[in-house]
Amino acid sequence: MALDRIRTRFAPSPTGYMHVGNLRTALYAYLTARKSGGDFLLRIEDTDQTRQVEGATEIIYNTLKETRLFWDEGPDIGGPYGPYVQSERKDIYKKYALELVDMGAAYYCFCTKERLEEVNRIKELSGQVAGYDNHCRNLSKEEIKANLDAGVPYVIRQRIPDSGSTYFDDLVYGRIEVENNTLDDQILLKADGMPTYNFANVIDDHLMLINPVIRGAEYLSSAPKYSLLYRAYGWEIPDYVHCPPVMRDAQHKLSKRHGDASYEDLVEMGYLKEAILNYIALLGWSPKSDKEKFTLEELEAVFDPKNISRSPAIFDYEKLKFLNGEYIRELSPEDFKEKAMPYIKKTVKGDCDFDLLCHVLQKRCEVLGDISEQVDFIDEMPEYDIDLFTSKKMKTNPENSKQMLNELLPVLEGLNDWTMDNIHGELFKLIEKLGVKNGLLLYPLRVAVSGKQFTPGGGVELAAVMGKEKTIDRVKKALVKLA
RNA sequence: GGCCCAUUGGUCAAGCGGUUAAGACGUCGCCCUCUCACGGCGAAUUCAGGAGUUCGAUUCUCCUAUGGGUCACCA
Numbered sequence: 001m002a003l004d005r006i007r008t009r010f011a012p013s014p015t016g017y018m019h020v021g022n023l024r025t026a027l028y029a030y031l032t033a034r035k036s037g038g039d040f041l042l043r044i045e046d047t048d049q050t051r052q053v054e055g056a057t058e059i060i061y062n063t064l065k066e067t068r069l070f071w072d073e074g075p076d077i078g079g080p081y082g083p084y085v086q087s088e089r090k091d092i093y094k095k096y097a098l099e100l101v102d103m104g105a106a107y108y109c110f111c112t113k114e115r116l117e118e119v120n121r122i123k124e125l126s127g128q129v130a131g132y133d134n135h136c137r138n139l140s141k142e143e144i145k146a147n148l149d150a151g152v153p154y155v156i157r158q159r160i161p162d163s164g165s166t167y168f169d170d171l172v173y174g175r176i177e178v179e180n181n182t183l184d185d186q187i188l189l190k191a192d193g194m195p196t197y198n199f200a201n202v203i204d205d206h207l208m209l210i211n212p213v214i215r216g217a218e219y220l221s222s223a224p225k226y227s228l229l230y231r232a233y234g235w236e237i238p239d240y241v242h243c244p245p246v247m248r249d250a251q252h253k254l255s256k257r258h259g260d261a262s263y264e265d266l267v268e269m270g271y272l273k274e275a276i277l278n279y280i281a282l283l284g285w286s287p288k289s290d291k292e293k294f295t296l297e298e299l300e301a302v303f304d305p306k307n308i309s310r311s312p313a314i315f316d317y318e319k320l321k322f323l324n325g326e327y328i329r330e331l332s333p334e335d336f337k338e339k340a341m342p343y344i345k346k347t348v349k350g351d352c353d354f355d356l357l358c359h360v361l362q363k364r365c366e367v368l369g370d371i372s373e374q375v376d377f378i379d380e381m382p383e384y385d386i387d388l389f390t391s392k393k394m395k396t397n398p399e400n401s402k403q404m405l406n407e408l409l410p411v412l413e414g415l416n417d418w419t420m421d422n423i424h425g426e427l428f429k430l431i432e433k434l435g436v437k438n439g440l441l442l443y444p445l446r447v448a449v450s451g452k453q454f455t456p457g458g459g460v461e462l463a464a465v466m467g468k469e470k471t472i473d474r475v476k477k478a479l480v481k482l483a
Numbered sequence: 484g485g486c487c488c489a490u491u492g493g494u495c496a497a498g499c500g501g502u503u504a505a506g507a508c509g510u511c512g513c514c515c516u517c518u519c520a521c522g523g524c525g526a527a528u529u530c531a532g533g534a535g536u537u538c539g540a541u542u543c544u545c546c547u548a549u550g551g552g553u554c555a556c557c558a
Contacts, residue, residue, distance in 0.1 A: 220553080442517030
């Protein structure tokens with residue numbers, strides 16, 4: 001349609017958290033704009049006065065900033081088409097609604113909620129489809145004036161043509177056309193003077209020169225009504241990009257209300273922002289190549305809304321984890337340490353070689369949140385059974401473990417410069433002297449020092465991480481246990 | 484229920500009339516290895532079903548099934 005400048009918008013309603021599906025929609029809108037050097041704007045849809053949530057807008061700002069989805073126009077930075085908060089645009093909607101009434105494309109409706117409920121109840125009983133019965137469609141001018149003068153509360157409804165059909169074009173779904181008689185005379189302006197989403201989005205998107213309009217697929221079925229509105233005003237109908245939902249499983253959408261993680265939750269669990277963004281970009285969209293790892297900048301270059309999928313995508317934590325692991329492994333040792341330390345500190349209050357610990361941890365960490373448990377043996381020796389010394393693969397058992405521990409204890413005690421290289425050197429000399437396999441000596445050391453089946457790092461590494469005193473102490477205790 | 488949309492391995496997906504039906508995650512096996520992991524190699528698993536159209540359908544059409552969305556003074 002309009003081939004002018006690409007302008008997209010992210011228009012969340014402030015609910016108090018960032019939904020993963022919403023974030024993806026924001027991402028797609030952002031990318032679509034950036035790809036073509038267009039504008040990306042932020043608009044807050046807060047027309048439901050009953051659902052105001054304290055601090056909700058801040059969360060939206062923060063999430064977008066954290067993920068580097070910077071906007072060119074928005075409530076905080078302004079812009080030529082403001083205000084960008086719908087509740088501040090009340091007068092604008094009213095003006096346009098009245099204009100519609102004048103044109104005959106909308107009308108005053110004085111029906112009470114009670115009446116509407118009654119109508120729907122009766123319709124349901126008789127097996128009819130719910131919906132407005134057009135009761136106020138043809139009130140006389142006098143009736144309307146009398147009601148208005150008497151201060152009877154009213155809403156303004158869209159007058160849908162009785163016949164004909166309406167279509168719109170979607171970049172991912174193609175052209176969708178429906179019969180007008182399946183459409184309802186929806187409310188445009190509520191009794192409190194606020195517009196409904198169905199009205200506000202049309203006015204705002206037009207006034208803010210938005211094209212294409214990118215949003216969730218739940219609006220697919222109301223889009224024809226919007227076309228009717230655009231047409232009534234003589235405005236150009238924008239192109240649409242409807243994004244399929246992100247699902248928890250085959251039949252449920254991802255939803256915070258049902259316990260699914262929001263963006264903030266994922267971050268708290270220890271997922272990296274870059275990994276989250278990368279993953280959700282791939283949920284319902286795919287590049288024309290095998291490439292899967294993308295920076296935001298790379299996405300900006302290759303993204304094309306035409307490649308968005310038409311079917312719902314199930315959110316797969318396994319894949320997110322994998323991707324997160326990839327991002328973690330790419331971190332510089334310094335960055336990893338900075339991110340990992342808070343999680344390490346949850347279970348390690350004492351001292352140890354944190355640099356070395358981080359070094360061994362980085363390769364074994366998919367989600368930062370797992371770290372706490374991975375290092376929980378460092379401060380305090382866990383209870384363990386001597387069966388742990390038995391490893392078929394290492395050919396160890398409590399008996400030979402005891403032997404080996406007895407062999408390595410004096411070696412460790414005699415070591416003055418407690419570095420990983422030295423420990424490694426001395427122990428391997430011993431291995432050679434004894435003529436045994438590495439594992440036979442080292443596996444028991446690892447168990448003695450950690451009391452765990454799996455640990456980040458082997459015996460030598462753990463000994464180096466924990467220090468001489470603690471290592472020797474634990475080896476001695478293991479010997480007592482094995483006696 | 485009406486209307487709209489969708490349907491390729493367990494998951495994300497490529498494909499756009501002729502392919503050995505990519506790739507990734509996950510799973511399994513092997514190698515590496517002082518555990519686990521990382522890394523390397525390999526394997527198994529898919530076109531929802533049925534009619535058409537066509538020399539030929541995963542690709543086009545229709546029907547069925549299944550799933551989703553929507554029918555609010557919520558967005």
